[in-house]
Amino acid sequence: MNVVRFILHNHTQVVELTLEHLWLVGLSTAFAMLIGIPLGIVIAHRPRLNKPVLASANIIQTIPSLALFGFLLPVPWLGERSDRLAILALTLYALLPIIRNTYTGIRGVDPAVTEAGRGMGLTGTQLLFQVELPLALSVILSGVRVALVISVGVATIAAAIGAGGLGEFIFRGLAMVDNRVILAGAIPAAILALMADMGVGWLERLLQAR
């Protein structure tokens, strides 16, 4: 197994790039959650906003990732450091699944339940935190799950603009026409994606059981 030997031989670099990758993905998903969940809540309550917001998120999603990285390169503060730029681009990509699932999750709460809640005198905030969010939680988390898995993949492309991460190996391998090097990036990335998927699944069950 040449690949395994290569990875073991370069293990410090593999670990380093994996951590860099995690950092890009983790930070961008966190930003996307900070923006996307509140936005999803807002559009779930104001139906008039849902079309424009979801459409914008959709459009962002259709921009090829390499092109998006390229577009953002000349932006002043962002272009100075490629990791900033990569994090912004990844955040934009992660927005759609998070906004959409938050919206769907909250709209999916049985109207009888929210009406009973309102009729009994829950304030809007109480209704949101005690009823809507807990009931929408699993749908929201599955949006986060999708966002994470997409991000792990897209983040490999960030290496093209020098933002680091496991894409380094992949691009280097491509240039060297060496499958071992490509796989040294691809395999850990795939494992990361699987772990992220399982991790959120586990979190979901944990919160559900509570």
Add this chain to the structure above:
Amino acid sequence: MQIEVSRPQPASLSVSLGTPVCWADMQPEAPTPVIEFVDVSYRIDGTQVLSNLSLQVARGETLVLLGRSGSGKTTTLKLVNRLATPTSGEVRVNGESNEKADVIRLRRHIGYVIQDVGLFPHFTVERNIGLVPRIEGWPEERIRSRVQELLQLVGLADGLAKRYPHQLSGGQRQRVGVARALGADPEILLMDEPFGALDPLTRDELQREFLLLQRRLHKTVVFVTHDLREALRLGSRIALMEAGKLVTVLPPNEFVKSEDPWAAAYVRAFGNGLESVQNRGTT
């Protein structure tokens, strides 16, 4: 069993627009209406849902809003706890206009039971029932004893307290719904077809329990139904609605004899076997 029924006052309905109705003339003690609709209309998206509704609900009575789907009875109910606000006219609860009232406070002092129950699926029975006391900031100890009391009141075993709504039968869920509405001991209870989705036997059981409960608690109840039998059995007065208008308000025994075409049509539709009139009461 003799149920005291306030007299219908068809004349007062038209008079009540400007001048307050003088109830004292008709009854020994003058009861202030707990709920009062003053010339209320409600429009939404160009549809006239209610037109010029004037109606009073006296303390301790069970007023049944009877009518077919789309007649505006649910909207009328929602005007009371301001889930709907009138386009014109005024709704008063205990003499105070709903528009000026703090809507959250208002709702917490009005119990609300709906057909789909609307129990919080992620809350246990216990937490569902204790909901309003909890958001009202009662101490934990008092909430616990209140929940116990309410479970007993609606005839649910203590063992059910820790269950989730999906683990209950339809009848049990509806009982929890009633218990939850009674949580903070509101004076007014709004019930929107609460027994509509139940099988006939369970419905009969719950109607009977409702009558027993009402005999103990004397809440002011507004009860929406399209079932004439239910209306005759539970109501102290029946307000018949049709196409957003109040047709007539009559006590059950007069309702079945009424010459009013809509009331008569209703009675005919339910056939002649209206043993429910004789069946009023709890036996």
